[in-house]
Amino acid sequence: MNLSDVLKFSIDLLAVLLLALGIKGLSKVRSAREANRLAAVAMILATIGVLVDSYGNLGISIDAWIWIILGSAVGGLLGIFTAKKVAMTAMPETVALFNGCGGMSSLLVALAVALFPSTESTGELSNGFVEIISIVISVFVGSITFTGSIVAMAKLQGWLSTPGWMQSKIRHAVNIGFAVLALVSMVSLLMGGNSGLWLLVVGSGLLGIGVTMPIGGADMPVVISLLNSYSGVAAAAAGFVVGSQLLIVAGAMVGAAGLILTQVMCNGMNRSLVSVLFGGAIGGTPSSGS
């Protein structure tokens, strides 16, 4: 363990602690704003940690710097612009948009590692099987998160309305079809070869659309919270892919906390999660019928 390893390790520990305190603080009115800033600081720390670690061990080439700066400038500036410009009334759809992009990022990371296996070279995951499984999970969940969030955003914005057949029972059959498609491609990926990769992307993407489309506007925040939990899972899976424990712990934390929040929101609306997910826009459950 050289100096940069020690430094990276301490930074990671501190970042995880701050992230946990951030999520904790966000659930209380008095501490919420500071907690949000705390989490942002933790994020910056974690980034510095990765840069320090890479700088100490391999060095960072000029090429890498150019692409890092390019990507972060475009993403960061667009993020600032969107966050400043968006109307206060449009918050849930904004969160959905951000969330979808987080899912997309996990998806792209897993795709990149799957497409260029020679370059992953983390060496830590010598066990190829686990790596393939984590790539599959990351692609599957990331793709669902992306399309589901985009559909949720479009529906809340009023850009999309639910087509009639989506409100009938046929949609369950269609969604099961998409799920089977995704499952088949997963199995083919696990058997070896990359042939099922794009099929998995498309299948799980369609599944995300099909599951989110029939859900009514009033239930949408719950769905966005659930999708947020998924994006945490996708981040944890990406952590397995690139071999980063910080990613795994942060992703697992967000995934679990998002699940609890989803449950809390359901309770607040006097709905069960099952009825939100499968009840559809007009179906409703006996308990929620006015």
Place this chain on the structure above:
Amino acid sequence: MSFLSEAFWVLLLGSLLGLELIGKVPPTLHTPLMSGANAISGITMLAALTLIIKAGSNIPLLVMGSISLGFALFNVVGGFLVTDRMLAMFSRKPSRK
């Protein structure tokens, strides 16, 4: 193999921690908490960063990593700013506990 077993412990303990972190959440904080947690889930930007740094001179990989980093940073930066905007609305009300 040691990374793998450690990783599963980390996964397990992280999940348990997440389950315990939030108990009661007042309804006004549902959306900000969701938004804040969402910003944190943008931590995949670290994976994208690692990918770019280890890419060497592989141009397609660099481009993919860069796009991925852009998406993740959009999530993180936008997420924290939007959460802050939402929470700023609360603090203006004087001492509502």
